[in-house]
Structures are given as C-alpha cells and as structure tokens.
Amino acid sequence: MRTYALYLVRRFAQFLLVVFIGINIAYLITHLTPVDPVEQAISSVTMFGQSSPEMVEVMRKTLRELYGLEGSPWEQYVSFWRRMATGDFGPSLSAFPTPVSTLIWQALPWTLGLLVSSTLIAWIVGNFLGGLAGYYRKNSLLKALGILAMSLQPIPYYIVAFILLVVFGYLWPVLPISGGAEMNIDRQGFAFAASIVRHSILPVLSLVLVGLGAWFIGMRSLVSNIVTEDYVTYAELGGVDRRRILFSYVMRNALSPQLTGLALSLGAIFNGAIITEFVFGYPGVGTLLVRAVNSGDYSLVLGITSVSIIAVATAILVIDIIYPLLDPRVARS
C-alpha cells in the first residue's frame, strides 16, 4: 500500500510538472507569433475606410491599454500565471471583453458531444468487429471487413467527409450538412435534441468511418496473438463454449491496451476536431481555435491549449492510477 501511495505522489508531481511545462510552452509559442491582436483589430477597422494615420496611432495606444498588453513581457507572464491559478484565462482579445472561459464553455458541449459519441462508437464497433475478425480468421465476411478497414484507414479524413457531404447533401439530400442544429428551433425539448442528432449524423459518421479502421486492425492483431496462447488452446480442447472463449478469455485480455488508447483519445477531444468542425460548419472548440488563431487572439488560443493539455495529462494520470490496481508490478517499477 505504501508503494502505491508513493507511486501516486510521484505520479501526481509528474502530472503537475507536465502541465506546467506544457502550458509554458504554449504561452511561449502563442506570444512568439508575429500576429498581433491589436494590429489585427486595427486592420479590421482601417481595411474599410478609416485610415487617418493620426487615428490609427490613437487607436493603437488605446487598444493596447484596453487589452492589457502594456507592461514588460515578465509582468505579463506573472500576471498570466496569477490568473491561471484561479482558473481565469482572462478576456478574449477578438471577442473582448467576453472571458475566454465563457467562449470555451459555450463551444465545449458541442465538441464533447460529437467526439465522445464518435470515439465511443468507433471504439466499440472497431474492437468488436476486430475481435471477431481475429478469432474467426476464416470467415469471409470478416475478411472483407478487414480489407475495407485497411482501405478506409489511409484515406485522408477530408475526402471521406467530402464524399459524405456530396452523397447525403447533394445527390440524396436527406441530411443537413451545416451547423449543429436547425435555425430558430426552440432550444428546449425533444425537437432540439432530435435536430442535434440529425445534424451530427454526417460528422459522426465521417469520424467513425475513419477511426473505426485503426481500432479494428489493432484489436484483430491483438486477438490473433492471444488465440495462439496455451490457455486458449486448452479451453478449446476442453470444450468451453467458443463465444465464452472469445469474449471472456480473448477479447477481455486484449482490451487493456485498447482502453489506454481510448482514454488518450478521449483526453485529446478537448482539442476539438478541427477539420470535422470546419467541413461540417459544426460549432465547437475546433472552430473556435481556428478563429482564435486567425485573429491573433492568443488569450483564447492559450485557453483552449491549456484546457487540452490539462485534459490529456489528466487522462494519462487516471490510466496510470488505475493500472497498478490491476497490475501491482507497474507501481513497483
């Protein structure tokens, strides 16, 4: 127990260090970018006519003060960590004065809904079919599925998304191809939920089609190795029901690495599915991040990146905390 406690302390310290270093790197990168939010804001005004040089100077000075960009780089850095300690990412520079956290919280449910569902569907279906394919190696239908999975995996995501758009948005236009829900729909009740589901079918399908292949192939290889183990052969010779061998002996053992992969995938969804959200015009963190980068809003970029770093590090931490309970050798090592 003491070993496990020590392991936990060490692992938590590591977690804090990783988060601290990760956020610092993100801070450095965002602040080294040549895109200046003040200049972006001025460009957006002057591009359409107001270009008196005097006016530009006054506006530049006022905006720098307003955005809190005055002060030395060190003062800005200290003020950033002071705010971070209270979970405050500060105001967005492209949507000033709305707090970054408000923007992230508005976008996050869409991304979580989309990516959690597609990741879980791809994981469950991919592993289930991959397990079957690894166990029933001579089944022609499963072989065909294997070929399909191998063929789908290398296709760039946006091609699959575009094909779905054309098929279900143009050739047989039965599904919405844009947005998260219908316009002007009452946001309470079943109709809104049904609209969200309908709008998520194509983005989820595109993510599942591409993601499923990797889980399928991974599980098939794991199962293919396990079925050659002595205990499986022994169980088969002993006349144990094949379905029981598959699900209780083989797939259960093969699931550990797949669970790790699932946890990492779930942690990474806080990044948002940038291409998916862009292609399907889906509201979410990915769309928010692209807009933040384009407008030089480094407060927002940093907020999204920090949430993502914390999420991934937390996912890994959770896995690492659970593993030693299953296998004590991990804590000792």
Next chain:
Amino acid sequence: MRIMRVLAFFASAWLIAQSALAQGISNLPREETIIIENPQGTITNPPWFNIWMVARGGNSNGLQQLGMDTLWYIDPDAGIDGVWDNSLAADKPQYNADFTEMTVKLRDGIHWSDGVEFTADDVVFTVQTQMKNPSMIWGPVFLASVDTVTAPDKHTVVFKLKRPNSRFHATFTVRWNAAWIMPKHVFEKVEDPTKFDFNPPVTIGPYKLHSFDPNGKWYIWEKREDWQRTSLARHGEPGPKYAAYIDPGPPDKRVILQLNHQLDIIHDTSPEGVFTLIKQSPTSQGWFKGFPYAHPDPTLPAVMFNHQVEPFQNADVRWALALLIDIKAVSMASYRGAATISAIGVPPTGLYGEYYFDPLEQWLTDFEIDTGKQKYKPYDPTVGQQIADMLRPSMGEQIPTDPKEIAKAIGRGWWKPNPEAATELLERAGFTKQGDQWLKPDGTPFSITLLVEGDQRPVMTRAGTMIVQQWRQFGIDAKTQAYPSDFFPRVESGDFEAAIAWSVETWGGHPDLSFFLDSWHSEFLKPRGERQPPRNRQRWTHPELDKIIEEIRTIDFDDPKVQELGQEYIKLAVREMPIIPLMSYNVFTMMDTTYWTGYPSADDPYTNPVSNWANTKYMFVRLKPAKAQ
C-alpha cells in the same frame, strides 16, 4: 435479419421525412425568408451588437445591413436613386467656404425600433461619446477632426472642425460601412459604453433582431411593423419578412446549399463553384448574366512593390517587371478567365468606366516609354477582347461579343509583354545578365519574394504564382511566400519586397479618389520597420502626387475637378508604375431566384449585391417573392 430490415426501412423513411427539415430553418415560412451567407463565418462573440466597438461582434450578420443607419450612402454601382443617397440626412452636407464647418439637415419622422424619435441629439451623442472613448471605432477620427458638435434644433447638426477638411462627411458616408448613429436614449443609461453588448439592439434600420445562435452560426432579422418610419421606406417596402444571415461553411458547401435552394445569396465562392452553379442550377444568377458572373469590387489587386527596398525604388525596374507579365495567363490562372482586368490605378468598377477608363483610353494607346534604346507603346487595347476570344471555344454564348460588354465584364487593354524592352530597362538600371540569371547592379542575383495570402485568398495566390513563374522564365530568382494570417501586418510594417494585395479602394460610384489617395501623401510615410498607416502599403511618394492630394483636399467632393485630378493621378501612376494594377477583386456573389427575384445585376445595377456591404439594404426593397408571381 428481419428486425434489421424493418429497422433499415424505418431509418430510410425517417431520413426522407427529414429532408424537408434539412432545409435548415425552423418555424419560419421559407417563402417569407431570405437566407444569406454571412461572409464573416461563425461569429466569435455572438451576443455582441455594440457595432461601435472594434472587432467585438459581427458586422455582416445583418446588423449593419438591416439594423443600422447613418447620414449618407454612396453606391459602388449606379445606385437605387443615383450614386448618392441621403439616408438619415435630408440633404447633402453643407460646408462653409474654408471647409472648417459642416452643417447637416436631418430627416423628420424617423424612429428607433423601440418607438423613440431619432433627432439631432442622437448624432451629437454619437460623436461626443466616441470622442470620450477612443477605443470605439470612430472615436479617434472624431478626436482628430472635430472641435465641437452641436444641435441648434431637432433636425440640424453643426460640426466645427479642427482644421479644413472637405471630406469630413466621408466618416458618415457608407461605402462598405461608416460611423453608425447611436441611440442616445439607450447608451446614455449605460455606465461604460465600451463594455455594453447592446443586446438586443435597438435598431434604426427597417428590421429588428428576431433571434440568433449563441454559437454564432446564424442571425435572423424580422421586418419592423413600423418599417415606414425608417429612412429606407421612401424607396418602398422591404420584401422579405425575415432575413437569415448564416455561416454555410466552405465554398463547396455554399454551392451545394444553393443547388438545394437552401442559400439564397452566396457572398463569394470559387470560380469553379460558379461554373457548377451556372451549369446545374437554372435558378442561380450572378452579377453579369454571362461570363465572368462576378461583381467587380471597387478594389484593385495589384503587384505592390516596397519602395523602401532596393531595387524597387527605380521606375525602370518596376516597368520592366510589368512588361514581363502576360495578363491573359494571370487571368486564366487566378480567375479561370473570370477576371476584369485593369491597366490603370483604379478598378474597372461601377461608373469608373465613364469616369476614367473611357476618357484615358486614347492617352493610354498613345503612351510611350523610352527604354533608352527605343520608344515603345506598351498599351494593347485588345487584351480584354483576346481573353474573350480565348474563352469562347469552351464557354460559348456565355462570353459577350459586344466590345462594350467585353470592356465592362472582362476589361479593356493591358500592357503587351515585351522581354526585349524589359531587358533594355533593366540594363539602363545597371542590371546585367549572366547565363540565364539576372544580376543586380551590385553583382548579386536579382531575387524577388512575392508575398501572397495563401489559402486565405486563393485567387490572388494563384495570380502571384503565375507572375512569379513568368519572372523566373526571364531569369529572375522569384518565389512566392504565403502568410495567411499575418499578411497585412507584415506588409504594413514594411517587411516585404513585393506582395499581391490592394492599396487602392475607391467609392466605385463616385469619382472622388480621396478614399485611398489622401493617406498616400508623403507626410504619412514611415521609415522601414515602422508600421505604415494602411493604404500606402507600397510606401510610394512623389512630389506630383502630393500636389494632387493637396489640391483634392481644398475642393468640394462633387467639384468636377475631382475627376480631372483623378486622371492626373492615373497618368502619374502609369508613368511611375508604383504598383502593377492587375484586375478588380471579383466577388462571385450568386443569387438564387427560387424564392426571391429582383436581385441587382450589371443590367440593373441599383446596389452592390455583395452581402457584407451595408449598401445591400437597398436590395431588400426590390426583392419580391418568386412564388407570388
């Protein structure tokens, strides 16, 4: 298996039943709703309607088109009732003799959407509030120009200016937007107007906010019941009861949505997307009936040289580079031929054909450059015609045959490529050729890095790539470099040699060039490394140019001399070639007539169709429901 089949049947039936709902709008009659692309895409700060603050919410979500209003509008085309429209003002601005005072008479009977009457106090409040808060968009302009602003009576506003300014009214004149008037009765109750979201907005335009997406994907506006009490009413009743501004996503999706009649106005798409729509959707129409379909914006994409970088100070070098460009190839590469080319320093837009292109055609034909070894007439008046002939075999009847139509749609003449003359000009500038490579006078290779915006502006990026290829074929070490995000900040700080962008923007409908020309005065020139105020991105100065600008400042906006001075600038720019003009920025706005008719077009150019311009409010009074006809 039976269960699977039953499930599949119900799933298909459900999908088909949903196809009507896939139209994307709920609880509003489609026949009374127009759906328009919001070119700003998804709005980062959806509930923010305080349009007076910098980069906070959205402008193109219908707010400035349908909710706001100001004193005057200038149409980039012919206009609904002429180019100039007195909107909240009852008449044109009246200046005193030395342009230090401007008096405005306002319309009577205009009301805000909450029933409060619009008066001169609103205008005074707008100016004074922004002067107190320079982080508000027009605050610095007012601070720099206005000494006092007063309202002697309910319908009169008097501005006393800090110095003579014959163009002060431009601040209140919509080209794309302008200083919108604030509702005093709303903002005076607010403690800090810079932190006020103005949600829901009290409007002075003919529509009020109906609803919006908290994620910024769509905004719906509803016609005011008292629309007669707005300035637009004198042109008629707006047709659509509802207007939805949406983010449809990338260009391919815009095309698919219009093919499905789910998007009435596409703000802009790719030339290829337009060709698809023309081929497959009989209800879609562009600005021109035929090629190039697009609306030529009053901006002028050009090759801009940084005049503070060697060797681009030398006019011989700039002219040599111009004479190496084959504009036909550039037109094909960038717009697939759907470009409207321009050889001179103003865009071939709106009424500029009458103001500048027609009067200067003979001068251009006679214009000579002296290379030192030969006198050469570089202008080829038939280039537009040649592009039309090139396109005719593939586009057939879509290509106009009438020379006047070709001039309007595809352009007039341009410079004949002439490598021999370019060689002579470069040699006169001290350049030498070693093998296949040109060397600068100091013996180093002549290299040019041309900045492009990459995927932010693919059409111009393609143009840049073609131009670089043509320069390379001549022996110049040229390449493009893409800066999608920080292109303009980089250009404005002088961190470039050459770039494809525009520094020329005009009113389009009105010949006055002060809109861009005033900031080209040498008094505003910054040293390299310091940010140049926007517009004179090329950092070009010339004593003759200063004289032209100074003279424009001292004459009235409508003085016929404006056009003369504009022509003088164009002639100087042809001689000096500070930027190489290429074409107007063609915006591929496509309009679907399934639900609405009466859109503006080159044949009926009563307003700009490009949906992010505030001028599109005029479209609303001409739009009629198609199904009712």
